[in-house]
Amino acid sequence: MSELVDSYTEVAGKTEIERLRQLSETLEGCSVVHVNSTRVGGGVAEILMKFVPLMQDLGLETSWEVVTGESEFYKCTKSMHNGLQGNPVDISESLLSAYEKTSAENAEKLRDKLEQADIVIIHDPQPAALLKLCPNRKGKWIWRCHIDASNPYPPVWNYLREYIAEYDASIFSLPDFAQPLPHNQYIVPPSIDPLSEKNMDLDKDEIVSKYSEYGIDPDRPVITQVSRFDRFKDPVGVIEAYSITKKLVPALQLILAGGGADDDPEGEEVLKEVYAAADDDPDIHVLLLPPDAHRTINALQRLSDIVIQKSTREGFGLTVSEAMWKGKAVIGGNTGGIKLQVINHHTGFLVDTPEGASLRTRHLLSHPEELLEMGVKARGYVRENFLITRQLREYLSLMRGVLAGTEGTIVAG
């Protein structure tokens, strides 16, 4: 009992683990069901893979259900996702009908379980309609929005709000993403799992093996950006920053590591632009990695001198915390959630241009003591703010608050 939770004591501290225990005692016997739309792939599945066993380990009767549908359903929910992010997408009546029909089919399968649960946590828009389809629900329902909904496309939000307004509470990652709703909107930023393959400590041999595997010179400085090949991640801007820096630091190497373009037409296009900008420079390593290359990403971040995340728009950008956890200073785009993680001049630098990224890269490479000091601060900052144990504590706290219906203090111990 609690072996899994206990394994976080070393990284998160005894106090945090004790808080989790006290909160879980207030929720003893409580049944919790998480519902999302996939068991593998994507950040939501990744977090649930850890959250569900951790909640079980804390004594909560926790399960995880997945809604399924045909291609029309996913077309609709993908459009909803884009609409919440602010893209002006018009969703046809037929797609909305598919959404409603598929939601009804899923409700038939899940109704008994969901209506009996003490807490139901619905993740993102895909399963959002289930609440209206479970009229005899006995517990509290919470909608968790993982999307940057700071400026949603009004027709999409108006449609979804009809469903979401009936929930007992909702959760957003940042205050900026919250929308006027008739219930409490809790603010819970995302987090990283320090014990996952992506973030766990690695043997030096495993890290060193990546030099030869990818043709990287271990004796020369390396800067790395890990992200999808997406225009908002500005990989071409990173190459520009590298090129400016390279004139003064000729030994510099750049790694751009990300997932393959798959069926994303824009991703393919951006990748072409990246190759064109790299112009066959042998010191630019464009690595297309499979989605499960967590240990490789982990090793690449660890072997880097500096990690870059030069996004021009970013919901949260957890790759920043991943790098910071590995003791790396991060040069990040001055946008979205990156601003919460990169504390200028302390855990890294915030930049607005490739020139700015180059300036900070040169500065840090020529001040190794400062680079080291920033890395230490960065790891400590993630420990305080962006570990999964903090996110779990906030979930348990709000579950307690929603169940008790208290407006003020939540007493756990």
Add this chain to the structure above:
Amino acid sequence: MNTANAEPFLVKDCTLLRIATGIHVQNLSEMRDKLLTIHPESIYFHYWGRKLRHVFVEPEYHNDFASWAFQSLHDITLAERLSVIDPSDSTEPEDLRAGLIEVVEKRIYECETIPSSSHDEQFHFVHAKIVVFDTGYAVTRPEELPGLIPEIPDGSVFYHFIDAARRTKSKSNDFSVWLSSFGNDYKELSERVSTIEPYFLNMRAIRERLTSILNEYLRGPTNERTG
């Protein structure tokens, strides 16, 4: 010494669970309008919630309204005036609201154009629920306090020093209230601890002041009570 009637001091810990209001403003005129109606809990959070945030450098301004004026409106005059409004001077939450509105309205009157932030530098009104935990620490005698204070988490200092002002009849801190339960024996110490004004101090400084007062009184050469 009267220790018979005093209950042990049970040390609590706390965290803050933030709740968005969905209300945000981009310029000073909107700020004035929202300050008129925003829930007092939100004003409280923007004054005190920052005490539990991890900072590398002590913020130049002491509440979120003042920091926004400085960082997002680039209005140092307004930041200075907002920062100096000490909530400890306000006996009622509404007095604090009135003080903020007065400063904001004066600034609107003075400015030729309404100070405004960029879209991504808006002020988002938030409030918070306090989540209270046991620490397992307890003391039965005031002499144990100096050894305890360095051990407890920041959440404990926040709970017993800042949140206590809302819970205690005397609008004081839990340490002073507990010390006063010993009658005249620790009345002076209780009063000295009450002189710590937390608004302009961070958690470390509150802890240091508290430890210093306790040590000075309990271990000082002139204090004969503690023998």
